[in-house]
Amino acid sequence: MNDTSLESPVVLVVDDDPDVRDLIEDYLSGQGYRVLCAPDAGTARGLLETQSPEVVLLDVGLPGEDGLTLARFIRERLDIGIIMVSGAGETLDRIVGLEVGADDYLAKPFDLRELKARLKGICRRYRRTAPRSADATLPAETETRRILLGRCWLDLDTRQLFDPDGAELPLTSMEFELLKLFVERPNRPLTRDQILSITQNRDWSPYDRSIDIRIARLRRKIEPDPEHPALIRTVRGHGYMFVPARPG
DSSP, rough: OOOOOSSEEEEEEEEHHHHHHHHHHHHHHHHHHHHEEEESSHHHHHHHHHHHOOEEESOOOOOOSHHHHHHHHHHHHHOOOEEEEOOTOOHHHHHHOOOHOOOOEESSSSSSSHHHHHHHHHHHHHTTOOOOTTTOOOOOTTTTEEEEEEEEEEETTTTEOOTSSSSOOOOOHHHHHHHHHHHTSSSOOOOOOHHHHHHHSSOOTOOOOOHHHHHHHHHHOOOOOOOOOOEEEETTTTTEEOOOOOOO
């Protein structure tokens, strides 16, 4: 893998099937990744305390604590990538996975080259994220590029979202990429295919609800009334459009 970083990206594979773990570990190791493996959520939690993976490849159907619960635990505590893996046709699991903050999903069986492409995109997005200080406050307007989103502020340099009181709101890497895409293209209708192509470099399919789910999450964060969105509007039969709030 052609990576400009001096350190190999670290991936944590959480799957109860040893054959699947071995297959993924062998393939990704050959592509330049360092791979950690866990058969269950408990082992994964232990590795997360001692290691620093950039991406977790997480199977939904784990024994004991399921993958969705573990994904929620990870998202609440760590700013790392999460790819959910579900069985073929398990649409509900995919939807819930995205709702708890996963960056992407794959359905078994999947092509390992597709996994590599998804990992590369997620690692690139997270490696662009600037380090965040523990006492981060609302930056001064002269120091960074800030965009007003309703009552919130999006900082394009630190990749952070702030509420009106200056408190940081949790934002996944993919959610930031979506907001950045919208604010750079105001008042311009964008199709789901365009959105997915620009933010994740892959095509959209009619059964792919990942964009809709993430838009719903963003609306709950930035819209004064998420049930009647004024900032990220639905363009019927087309996609979505960002309409900046008028000052005053």
